[in-house]
C-alpha cells in the first residue's frame with residue numbers, strides 16, 4: 001500500500017462500453033456485494049504486477065458473468081462450471097498468459113465440482129478465485145453446496161437439512177488434500193483487516209502463477225446482501241459471525257517456497273503428424289487444376305439441410321475439405337437433432353478467400369435444401385441475391401422468394417438411377433461446384449476418396465459428381 | 480477544498496456510489512457519512528466531511544464499486560492548483576508517474 005493515490009485501476013475499462021443501457025460507469029452488482037471488492041483487488045494486483053496485457057480473465061455463469069464488461073484484459077465467458085477446463089486449454093496453449101478462473105460456489109462446487117478437482121489435481125498453472133457466498137446469487141437465491149445447515153434459501157425454505165440436502169462442502173480443505181496445488185487459502189470479506197488479508201492472498205496466488213506457473217486457489221467468503229436478504233452491513237457481519245465458523249479462514253496448504261515451478265511446455269504436433277493421425281493423404285505437390293483458383297475472390301456462406309441420413313453433413317464436409325485443398329479458408333459446423341437418422345440435420349459451411357471470424361451461418365448466400373422441411377425452415381434466411389438449390393425430386397413446392405436465384409436439381413432421382421439414393425449429396429456437390437465455378441471438378445472427382453472413405457461408394461460418388469456437373473451443363477449452358 | 484493540515488483526502492464519485500454504506504462503517508475516524516440526498520439512481524451516496532481523513536485507504540478497499548472512491552493518501556503533498564475546465568474553476572491537481580506531463584483535477588479526477 002505504498003501508492004499515494006488509490007483510484008480506479010487501469011485494468012478496468014474507463015467506460016463499460018459493453019454494458020447495455022445508459023449507465024456505463026457502474027457494475028451490475030448489488031450494493032454491498034463482495035464481487036466488486038474482489039474485482040478491485042484483482043485489478044489492482046494485475047496492474048501492480050504489470051501483467052494486464054497477458055491476462056485472460058474467465059467469467060463464469062453467475063452474477064459475475066459480465067466481468068468482461070469491466071476487465072480490460074483478455075476475456076472468455078464460459079459455460080457453467082467449465083472455467084477450469086477452459087483455463088487449462090488457455091494456459092497450455094499460451095503458457096505465458098496469466099489465466100484467472102473466477103468462479104462462484106454454485107459454479108465451482110456444484111455443476112463444476114469435478115472440473116475443479118481435476119484441474120487442481122493436475123496442478124494446472126492458473127489461479128482460481130473462488131467466491132463463496134453460500135448461495136446462488138444470480139438465479140435469485142437458491143441453495144448452493146456451500147449453503148449452511150439451517151440456512152433458508154429459495155429452495156430450502158425450512159432451512160438446509162442435511163438429511164435431504166447433505167452438508168456444506170469445504171472446497172478449500174478438499175483441494176488442499178491434493179498433491180499438486182501449490183497454495184490454497186480461505187479468506188473473508190468481513191472487516192477491513194480481513195479484507196486486507198484477502199488482498200494479500202489474491203496477490204500471493206497470482207504471484208504463484210506469475211513466478212512459478214503453479215496452481216493456486218483462493219476461496220473468499222463474500223457477502224451477498226440480496227441473496228441473504230440482509231443489509232450490506234449485516235451481510236459483512238454474518239460472514240464473520242456465522243459463515244466463517246463453518247468455513248474457517250486461513251492457509252490450507254502452502255508449498256510455494258519449496259515448489260520449483262511447473263514446466264511450461266507447449267506440446268507441438270507437426271503438420272505431418274496431424275495429417276497422419278487424421279489419415280489425410282497429403283498431395284505431393286499442388287495440383288495445377290487447383291492453382292487456377294488461387295486468386296478467385298470467394299465468400300460463400302452455405303447452409304446444407306435435410307434429413308439425417310441424406311448425407312447433408314458429408315456434403316458440407318466435402319465442400320469445406322475441397323475448398324481447403326483449393327487454398328480457401330473454410331469452416332464446417334454440424335448441427336443435428338438427437339435423432340441422428342430420421343431427424344433433421346444441417347451444417348454450416350464457409351468458404352472464403354479472407355479469414356473466417358465465426359463458423360456460424362445465419363444468413364446463407366447459398367441454401368442447399370434436400371427436403372421440404374429444410375426449405376420451409378431456411379428459405380427466408382437466404383440473403384437477397386443469394387442462391388437456393390433444392391432437390392425437386394423430393395420437394396413438392398417451389399421456393400417463393402423472387403429476389404434469389406433458384407436452382408432445382410432432381411438429385412435423389414439422378415442418384416437413384418446411378419444405383420443409390422445415398423449419393424444424392426454428391427450430385428449436388430458436382431452441380432454447385434460447376435455452377436459457381438468454385439473449384440476444379442476434375443480435382444474433386446480424383447480426390448473424393450480422401451473425404452468419403454467408403455471404398456464401396458467411391459466409384460458411385462465419382463459418377464454422381466459427374467452427373468451433377470452434366471445436369472448443370474445441359475440445363476444452364478455453362479462452359 | 481480540503482484542509483491541507485489533514486494528511487489524507489477522499490473523493491466520492493457521487494454517480495458511481497450505490498449507497499451501500501460500507502465505507503462509512505469502515506472508516507476508523509468517522510469522516511464519511513451518507514448524504515440525505517439521492518444521486519440520479521436513487522442512492523444515498525457517501526460524502527466526506529471535508530477534513531480529518533488520515534489517508535489510510537480502508538474505505539477504498541471496502542467499497543465494491545471500482546470508481547466510486549478515490550483516496551489521496553498524501554493530501555498534504557498536493558499543493559499545486561490549476562484551472563479545471565470540467566469544474567470550471569481553480570482546483571488542486573495531481574500527477575501520475577505513468578502519465579508524465581499531465582495534470583488531473585482532484586475534484587473530478589479528469590485531466591485539466
Ligand SMILES: Cc1ncc(C[n+]2csc(CCOP(=O)(O)OP(=O)(O)O)c2C)c(N)n1
Pocket residue numbers: 061062063064080103104105106107108111131133135136137138139144
Ligand atoms: C448449465 C447451466 N445450468 C444452470 C444454469 C442456471 N444458473 C445460472 S447462475 C447459477 C448459479 C450461480 O451461482 P454461483 O456460482 O454461486 O454464483 P453467484 O451468482 O452467487 O455469484 C445457475 C444455477 C445455467 N446458466 N447453466
Ligand code: SF4
Pocket residue numbers: 028029030032033034035063133137138223224225226227
Ligand atoms: S445477488 Fe448477491 S452475488 Fe449477485 S450481485 Fe447481488 S449481492 Fe452480488
Ligand code: SF4
Pocket residue numbers: 487488489505506507508509510511531532533534535536537538539550
Ligand atoms: S481513507 Fe481512511 S480515514 Fe480517510 S475516509 Fe477513507 S477510511 Fe476514512
